[in-house]
Amino acid sequence: MKLSKKSAYALKALACLGSPDTPPLISIQELARRENIPKKFLEQVLLALNKAGLVQSNRGKAGGYALRGAPAGITLGDIVRAVDGPLSPLPCANPLAPVKCADCASLEHCWLRILMTEVGAAVNTALDQTTLADICRRAEQSKRSRHVRAPMYEI
Amino acid sequence: MKLSKKSAYALKALACLGSPDTPPLISIQELARRENIPKKFLEQVLLALNKAGLVQSNRGKAGGYALRGAPAGITLGDIVRAVDGPLSPLPCANPLAPVKCADCASLEHCWLRILMTEVGAAVNTALDQTTLADICRRAEQSKRSRHVRAPMYEI
DNA sequence: TTAATATCTATTAAATCTATAGATATTAGA
DNA sequence: TCTAATATCTATAGATTTAATAGATATTAA
Numbered sequence: 122m123k124l125s126k127k128s129a130y131a132l133k134a135l136a137c138l139g140s141p142d143t144p145p146l147i148s149i150q151e152l153a154r155r156e157n158i159p160k161k162f163l164e165q166v167l168l169a170l171n172k173a174g175l176v177q178s179n180r181g182k183a184g185g186y187a188l189r190g191a192p193a194g195i196t197l198g199d200i201v202r203a204v205d206g207p208l209s210p211l212p213c214a215n216p217l218a219p220v221k222c223a224d225c226a227s228l229e230h231c232w233l234r235i236l237m238t239e240v241g242a243a244v245n246t247a248l249d250q251t252t253l254a255d256i257c258r259r260a261e262q263s264k265r266s267r268h269v270r271a272p273m274y275e276i
Numbered sequence: 277m278k279l280s281k282k283s284a285y286a287l288k289a290l291a292c293l294g295s296p297d298t299p300p301l302i303s304i305q306e307l308a309r310r311e312n313i314p315k316k317f318l319e320q321v322l323l324a325l326n327k328a329g330l331v332q333s334n335r336g337k338a339g340g341y342a343l344r345g346a347p348a349g350i351t352l353g354d355i356v357r358a359v360d361g362p363l364s365p366l367p368c369a370n371p372l373a374p375v376k377c378a379d380c381a382s383l384e385h386c387w388l389r390i391l392m393t394e395v396g397a398a399v400n401t402a403l404d405q406t407t408l409a410d411i412c413r414r415a416e417q418s419k420r421s422r423h424v425r426a427p428m429y430e431i
Numbered sequence: 432t433t434a435a436t437a438t439c440t441a442t443t444a445a446a447t448c449t450a451t452a453g454a455t456a457t458t459a460g461a
Numbered sequence: 462t463c464t465a466a467t468a469t470c471t472a473t474a475g476a477t478t479t480a481a482t483a484g485a486t487a488t489t490a491a
Contacts, residue, residue, distance in 0.1 A: 122363055178437060183491090233287060235414065240279075339466080340467075
């Protein structure tokens with residue numbers, strides 16, 4: 122379960138979109154600047170998020186991006202799946218569109234496939250426990266905590 | 277959470293070592309043949325498993341490998357970690373040996389790091405629920421089910 | 432009409448994973 | 462003691478995936 126750069130950028134971008142400090146519509150360029158993400162790469166990330174319905178875009182001058190749904194309704198799993206595709210441990214272990222492995226004789230009786238299907242389900246479930254709302258809360262907190270001084274002892 | 281070939285081979289090899297059809301000591305060559313794994317690659321896998329203490333080896337002629345501990349005491353997580361290293365979503369999210377990311381300013385206040393540390397913990401926990409004993413049981417079952425005829429309806 | 436924007440496809444660059452190669456060390460048995 | 466079969470180790474080639482960049486087109490407010 123390595124987090125790809127793409128997913129990491131997606132998380133940062135969405136956290137930014139969900140921040141109270143962000144205008145209702147923000148351009149790729151500005152988003153890239155704020156989150157320190159390569160602009161052209163962020164482009165692709167937002168494209169994927171848009172296709173998955175997690176954000177909405179306005180084209181043309183003064184265009185930009187905004188969240189599409191409520192942060193509480195978007196899970197960490199949704200985000201990762203949107204940019205990296207289904208997070209199945211093996212191609213054959215995707216419950217929706219299983220792809221037979223080269224060396225496996227039968228999908229049917231492969232214990233590794235069955236095991237990994239369960240593992241994949243567990244991972245998906247784990248990632249779906251956290252919502253974008255949670256993520257935004259954390260981001261705000263750490264933003265705040267970075268501004269305060271080191272704690273001092275009161276007498 | 278993609279399963280590397282290395283991990284997949286490790287699982288197959290260990291399942292084979294835990295099978296009643298396997299002699300108490302089996303050579304790499306024979307193991308590679310039985311599980312259809314490139315021999316030189318399997319070599320590296322077994323080396324890692326040995327270093328992690330999951331198997332034991334005898335060198336010299338008539339040497340080979342065997343399980344070191346009881347299958348019920350070895351988890352799926354142990355196996356994957358043994359061959360692929362700690363399965364942390366980000367280098368900085370490894371609770372034991374956190375490695376600062378290039379673009380992250382501080383380990384301390386990075387919400388992504390904290391979030392991913394929790395995700396990593398969840399994934400580890402999930403993988404540690406399944407033991408090699410479970411895996412061996414599944415492997416035996418699927419071995420058996422492959423030998424029986426298609427089910428027929430009894431009257 | 433222009434300038435700023437999103438969209439799309441392709442390509443290059445870098446990193447990682449998979450596999451192979453070739454050497455050395457060890458040991459049972461002839 | 463020698464030989465053959467084995468594990469161990471390090472290096473490297475080959476393949477695949479990921480990350481980043483490039484350059485075009487489409488859209489829209491002003």
